[in-house]
Amino acid sequence: SAxxxxxxxxxxxxxxxxxxxxxxxxxxxxxxFWYRQQPGQSLTLIATANQGSEATYExxxxxxxxxxxxxxxxxxxxxxxxxxxxxxxxxxxSVEGAGGPRTGELFFGEGSRLTVL
Amino acid sequence: xxxxxxxDIHITVSEGASLELxxxxxxxxxxxxxxxxxxxxxxxxLLLKYFSGDTLVQGIKGFEAEFxxxxxxxxxxxxxxxxxxxxxxxxxxxxxxxxxxxxxAGTRLAVHP
Numbered sequence: 142s143a144x145x146x147x148x149x150x151x152x153x154x155x156x157x158x159x160x161x162x163x164x165x166x167x168x169x170x171x172x173x174f175w176y177r178q179q180p181g182q183s184l185t186l187i188a189t190a191n192q193g194s195e196a197t198y199e200x201x202x203x204x205x206x207x208x209x210x211x212x213x214x215x216x217x218x219x220x221x222x223x224x225x226x227x228x229x230x231x232x233x234x235s236v237e238g239a240g241g242p243r244t245g246e247l248f249f250g251e252g253s254r255l256t257v258l
Numbered sequence: 259x260x261x262x263x264x265x266d267i268h269i270t271v272s273e274g275a276s277l278e279l280x281x282x283x284x285x286x287x288x289x290x291x292x293x294x295x296x297x298x299x300x301x302x303x304l305l306l307k308y309f310s311g312d313t314l315v316q317g318i319k320g321f322e323a324e325f326x327x328x329x330x331x332x333x334x335x336x337x338x339x340x341x342x343x344x345x346x347x348x349x350x351x352x353x354x355x356x357x358x359x360x361x362x363a364g365t366r367l368a369v370h371p
Contacts, residue, residue: 142304145301174358174359182363183348183361183362183363183364184302184348184361185361186358186359189358199358233301233302235359244309245290245292245307245309245352245354246290246292246304246307247304247359248304249294249301249302249303250301251300251301252301
């Protein structure tokens with residue numbers, strides 16, 4: 142399984158500011174995924190990030206609010222822009238297993254817990 | 259629309275008792291099926307997965323799950339629960355390797371001594 146490191150692990154932010162979350166993987170992967178887990182809720186996919194192309198956003202999520210970078214095959218960032226208390230969530234980075242899309246399984250980082258005051 | 263349903267939000271069992279967590283899916287064809295566990299303050303860990311073949315799959319930590327096509331179900335079981343199994347359990351499905359993973363709402367498991 143892939144080892145996924147996220148930074149920061151947690152942060153407290155002020156309303157109106159932006160925060161960038163980093164995701165580093167110990168192996169090259171084609172697709173990286175960003176999920177949001179609101180308090181007491183399940184996981185919702187924000188976007189899929191492929192290296193060298195624009196991220197693909199799910200319904201309800203827009204690039205202006207959640208810009209994503211994918212500069213190489215082991216790294217991605219998610220920025221939460223102009224934060225409000227409703228953005229308080231755990232944000233998780235995810236990648237596919239070593240077998241790629243054929244295996245279907247995803248592995249997750251430990252998440253970045255953001256609290257917006 | 260594709261969906262995953264976990265009917266039980268909270269389950270409490272006594273340590274040593276058996277456990278079954280329910281999961282139903284709604285897809286046009288049988289998807290890939292997964293169970294993940296999230297311990298407090300932790301990320302998600304994959305417990306087991308089903309792609310095809312044997313309908314009873316074994317996972318880590320003594321868990322198993324049974325796929326039943328006729329019921330569109332993929333229930334998670336463990337014969338004897340340990341206190342360390344207290345966590346949130348998520349069932350998830352993916353219709354193919356290039357499609358998104360959809361999660362159920364999760365079941366929070368509490369274990370009494």
